[in-house]
Amino acid sequence: MLWVDKYRPKTLDKVLVHQDIAQNLKKLVTEQDCPHLLFYGPSGSGKKTLIMALLRQMFGPSADKVKVENKNWKVDAGTRTIDVELTTLSSTHHVELNPSDAGFQDRYVVQEIIKEMAKNRPIDTKGKKGFKVLVLNEVDKLSREAQHSLRRTMEKYSASCRLILCCNSSSKVTEAVRSRCLNMRINAPREEEIANVLEFISKKEGLQLPSGFADRIAQQSNRSLRRAILSFETCRVQQYPFTVNQAIPPMDWEEYVSEIASSIFKEQSPKRLFEVRGKLYELLINCIPPEIILKRLLYELLKKLDSELKHEISHWAAYYEHRLRLGQKAIFHLEAFVAKFMSIYKGFLIETFG
Amino acid sequence: MQSQDIRKWFMKQQDKGTGNGNSSKQTKSSTPEKPSALTPQSGKLVQGMQECSGRRKTSKYFAKDGKNAKDEMEVEESSTEKKGQRGSMELTKVKSPPGKKIHKLENDDEDEDFVIPTSGKGSVDTTPNKKLKSGSGKGVAQKLVNESDEDDGGKVQSKSKSAGRGRGRGAKGSSITPTTTKGMDVDESDPEDMDDNDANSIKSGGRGRGGRGAPAGGRGRGGGGRGGFMNFGERKDPPHKGEKEVPEGAPDCLDGLTFVISGTLDSLEREEAEDLIKRHGGRVTGSVSKKTNYLLCDEDIGGRKSAKAKELGTAFLTEDGLFDMIRTSNKSKTSAQISKMPVDKVAPSPPKKSPQKSGKTEHAANLVARIDVKGLTSRASSSKRKDQSTAQTWLPWTEKYRPKVPNDIVGNQSLVKQLHDWLVNWNEQFLNTGKKGKGKKQNDSGAKKAVLLSGTPGIGKTTSAKLVSQMLGFQTIEVNASDSRGKADAKIEKGIGGSTSNSIKELVSNEALNLKMDCSQPPKTVLIMDEVDGMSAGDRGGVADLIASIKISKIPIICICNDRYSQKLKSLVNYCLLLSFRKPTKQQMAKRLSQIAKAEGLQVNEIALEELAERVNGDIRMALNQLQYMSLSMSVIKFDDIKQRLQSNSKDEDISPFTAVDKLFGFNGGKLRMDERIDLSMSDPDLVPLLIQENYINYRPSSAGKDDNGMKRMNLLARAAESIGDGDIINVQIRRYRQWQLSQIGCLASSIIPAAILHGQRETLEQGERNFNRFGGWLGKNSTMGKNYRLLEDLHVHLLASRESNLGRAPLRLDYLTLLLKRLTDPLRVLPKDEAVERVVEFMDLYSISMEDFDTMVEMSKFKGHPNALDGIQPVVKSALTRAYNKGSSSRVIRSADLITLPGIKKAPKKRVAAMLEPVEETLAEENAENEEEISSDTEDQEEELIDSDKKLQADLESLNSKGIQVQMELKGSGSSSSAKKPPSGRGKGSAATSDGKGGRGSRAASKRKR
Structure with a gap:
C-alpha cells in the first residue's frame, strides 16, 4: 500500500497537522449537530482526510463501508432529457460525488440529483444522526448557475441533509454559498510540519532518514503533504538507503513544463511557438489540467526571468488564466500566453541587448 | 497579338529583300523569342514612333471598321476549307526558315549598326516601341487611308487568327515531319513552350485538387504553383515592400510579352508582380524558355533561371524597369515620352522592338497582297462559323458551339478515342458471341458491355458520348435525370407504354426485332444514361435495374456520372469500362474560347481567356456562359473584367474551409471587403476558426513590412492569438447560453482579425512540411x-x-x-x-x-x-x-468497475451499478465480471469461503444476490493465495441453488465484461 494511504489518519484524534481544526471539528460534531461545511485550501493540505475522519467521527465505522457506483441519471430539462453520468461513493450515511464532472450540465446535477438525494431522509433508524451528508468535491469548478441552484437546496433540505463542500479556492465559490456554510480554511502545512510527518513515517517504516533529507523533500513538495509523502516514497523506491544529496525525482509533467519554459527562453520565434504548441497539446492530452499547466509554466518562467518583467508576466498569466476559464479550448489561451510572453520577452531582449 | 503585328513588319522588310512570294511564309517565322531585327533607320525610329503613338487612339476606329471589313473579306473566302488551311499552314511553316535565316543575318548586321551610333540612346529607343505595339500596326494602316478599311480588317482577323493557329500548331507540331531541319528551330521551340505551359497549368491544377481550391486573388500559376510544390524555404520579403507606387498603364502595354520572375523583387511580392503583368496583358511563366522576353529580377541570384536566361540571351528587367514600361505606356497615349528603361542587355532585345517605321507606304501595298494570300488560309474556318452564327444568334453559345466532330472536343482526346474504339468493337464483341450461344459470357473478361464516363460538370462528357455515337452512325437514346428511372415494372410485357425504364428494357432487349425489320443494315442504337449518380429517391432500384439491363443488353450503354466514387455507383462500376474525363488545361480551353470569341466578334486576349478558364475550374460550359453574358455588355474583354466578374461570381459557390482560409490569409486578404470576409469565415463557422488557429503561426504577415528581428511579427502573433482566444470565449457564450446573435462577432474575433493581422506569405515551420494549410489539430x-x-x-x-x-x-x-x-x-x-x-x-x-x-x-x-x-x-x-x-x-479480488447492466433486475433501475463493495470487517464482497466459464469455480470459492465465514457474510451475500449481482467472497488476506484453482466438485450445489433461485446465474451470464 502506498504510504499516503497507509498513514492517512483515520480519526480526528490522530491527525498530525491541523490538530486544532480537528479538535474543533470534533467538538462541533459531538454536539450532535453540524452546519454545512465548506473546506477550502490548496491541494495536499488534508481536506479530504479531515472530511473522511469527520464522517467517521459522526457515523462511526460504518462510514467506511463505501460502495462505488457509476450512475446514469436521466434528467428532465424542460424540452429534452439529458443523460448525466456520475460516479458516486456512498455509504449508508453519506454520498460523495463530484458534480463538476458533468461539465456544463452540472446545473442539472445540482438541480435534480442533489436535490433528490437531499430530499430523502436516511432510513437507517439505528443511526445516531437524523441527517445524511452529501460531500461535494471541486465545488469551485461548478458553473455559476449550478452554484446558484445549490444555495436553495442548502436551505430547503437542511433538516435532512448536510452538505460538505470541498474546493481549492473559496473565491470561486459564490458568496451566497459561502455564507451558508461554516468555512474551514485548511492551510497548506508548513514545511516543518511536513518534515515532521515524513519523519513519523520513516520511523514507522523503520527507515534511516539522513538529516536534512526530509526538509529537502518538504521544500520541493510545494507545501503539499501528499506530494511530499509521495515523493518520499518515490525516493524510497528509487534508492535506499537514502543519501543526503539524493536527487528527488520531479513529477514527469513538471519536468516537461520546465523544458517548455527553457525552450521558450532560448528562442522567441513563430517556429518555437509552434513547437511549444505541440508540447502543450501533449500535456493536455496526458490529462494535465490547463490551469495547472499555466501556473506551473509561469512558475518556471519566473524562475529565470528578469525581475522587472516579473510583474508584467504575472499579470498576463492571470489574464489568460481568467480567459482560460471563460473559454473552452484551453490550448488557445495557453498558446496566447506563450505568444504574449514571447513578444514581451523578445522586445525586452532587443531593448536591453540591441 | 503584339507579335503578330510585328510579323507584318518583318514581312515587309522581307518583301523588300526576297520578294512577295515569301510574304505569307514569313508570317509565322517571327515568333517572339527570336532576336529581333532592329531597324537600320534608327534616326527615324523615334519620330516614327511618336507618330504612331499619336495615332494610337484613332486607330481604334479602324479596329472597328476592320470588323466590317472582315465580314466582306469572309464572304470572299468562305469557300476555303479548313483542311486546305491547315495544309497551307504547314507549307508556310516548312518554307519559312530560309527567309528567316536571311533575315537573321541582316539583323546581326543591323544590330551592330544600330548600337554604335546611338550607344547612349540604345535603350531609350527600344522602350517606346514596345509601348506602342498595340497601336503600331494600326498606325500604319492609317497611312493607307484608302485601303485601310479592308486592310485593317484583315489584320485584325489575321492577328488573332494566327495566335490561335500558332498555338494549335505548336501542340500538333510534333506530328509534322520536318522537311528542312535547318530552319525548324523556331517551330520546335513551340511544342517545347507548350509543354512548359502545360506543365505549369498542371501544377496549378494539382494545387487546386490538393484542397486549396482556387488560388486567392491574383495568385497566378507561376508563383502559386511553385509555392505549392517546392519548398523554397525562406524567400525574403521585398526590401522595400509597399514603398513604391505601382503604376497604372495602358491595359495592353505588355501584350504578347512573356515574363519570368526570379528571386526577390524590390518592392512587390511575387504574386503582386504577376498580377500586375497579367493585368497589362503580359504572360508570366514559371521557367525561362526561348519564348521568354524578360527575366524580371532585381538581383542576380545566379539561380537556374538566370543561367538559362543568359544562355538564351533573354533580357533582364528590373522591377523599376517594369514600372517604367507600364508607366510610359500610359503617358504615350498623349505624348510619346521617352523614358529610360534599364534593360541590362540591349542586343538581344525582344522582337517587338523592331517595327520599321520607314517605308510604310511602300509596304502598304505589300500588306494588302499579303492579306489576300493569308486571308485564304486563315479565315476559312471562322467564316464558316460566322455564317452559321448569323443564322442562329438566339442559341446559347454552349449549344451553338457544341463540338461537331470529335476533334473539336477540348481535351480528353485519348478518352474519346477509347470510347470510339469501344463502340466500334461493341457489336462484334457482344452480339456475335451472343449469336453463338445465348447466355454465354463474354469471352474477353476485360471487355465490358457498358461504359461509365465520369468527370466534373461541363467538360464534355455528354457531348463526346453523343458525338462519338453520331459519328459511328448510332442512333442515340438519351435518358437523363429528367426521366423517371425507377425500377422497371415487373411485367415488362406491359410494354412501352409504362415507365421509361420499361421502354429501356424494351430497347435493350429488342435488338433481334430491329434485325428482322431491316436485315441489310440494322439501325444501330446506343443508350446514353446520363447523370446516373443522380438516380435517387424517386428512382428506386434504378442502379440495380440498370445493371440488370446492362447484363441483358443488346445495345451499347453509355453511363455518365459526375462522381465515380459515389456510394450509389459502387455496384455499377464493376460492370462498366471506366473512363475518367479530366479537366482540360487552361491553354486548351483558352484556345477554344478564343475561336469562339472570334467567331462572335468579341475581342478578348488570350491571357484573359486563360484566366477565365482557370476561374471556372475547367468547366467549359460555364466559361462559355460567362463569355456570352459578358459579350452582351462589352465587345472588348480584358483581364481585369474577367477577374472582377468571376470574383463576384465565385462568392456564390460553395467553398471549402481550406479555400476560405486560403483566401483570408492570402496576400490579397487585406483587400477583401468586410462582408466578403464574413462570408468566407461563415462558410463553416466551426471549422474555419480551427483552421485559422492551426495555421496562423505559419504566415509571415505582409503588414509587418520590414521586420529584421521578427519583433513585429511576434507582436502580431500575440495579438492574433489573443483574438483567437476571444473567439473561443464568444463561442462559449454562443453555445452554452445560445447567444447566437454573437456569431458575427465570434467570426470576427476568431477568424477575421487574426487573418487581417497575419495575412501574407505562408511559410513552413517544420522540415519537410508541405506548404498547405494543415487541418486543425484541435479536433x-x-x-x-x-x-x-x-x-x-x-x-x-x-x-x-x-x-x-x-x-x-x-x-x-x-x-x-x-x-x-x-x-x-x-x-x-x-x-x-x-x-x-x-x-x-x-x-x-x-x-x-x-x-x-x-x-x-x-x-x-x-x-x-x-x-x-x-x-x-x-x-x-x-x-x-x-x-x-x-x-x-x-x-481476483478485483472488481473491474466497468459499467455493467444488470438484466436480472426487473425494475431496471436508472443506475448501472459498476462495482459494489460492501466491506465487512476482513471480508470483501465483490462483483465478478469474469467469464462464464469461471462461474462454476467462482461459486465453489464462494461456498468455501462461506463455510469459513460467519453468518453475517451470508446475509450480505444474499442481499447482494438478490440484486442479481454475482458475488464472490474471499478473505481479504488470502486474496492472492487463493488464486490456485480449485477442482470442480459437487460441493457447489447449495449456494449455486440459492443464486440460481434468485436468477443470479442468468444475470451472471449476461453480466460479462463489457469491454
Missing part, C-alpha cells in the same frame, strides 16, 4: 484527450473501488501517477523475474489496477523526448506479468 487532440480522461476515470474508479484510497482525479494524475508507475515498473526492471512479477501483481491487486489501467498509465506518462516508462523492461518479463495477472484473474 483530434481533443478527442484523444477525451479518451484519456475516460481511461483516467476508469483508473480512478478502480482505485476508489480498492477502498485503499480516496483521492480525486486531478491529484491522481498530477501526484500519484509518477509513483504508481514507479511501483509498477521499477521492480520489473531491477528484481528477478518471478519476484518482480509477484510483487507487481500484488500491488495491482491491492489497488485494483487492471492490465488496462497499467497501459493507461504508461500511455499517459509518455512525453516526446522522454524515456518511455516501459523502457528497459524485458519483453519476457512483461509477458510474464500479463500471464501472472491473467492467472490470478479467476479469483
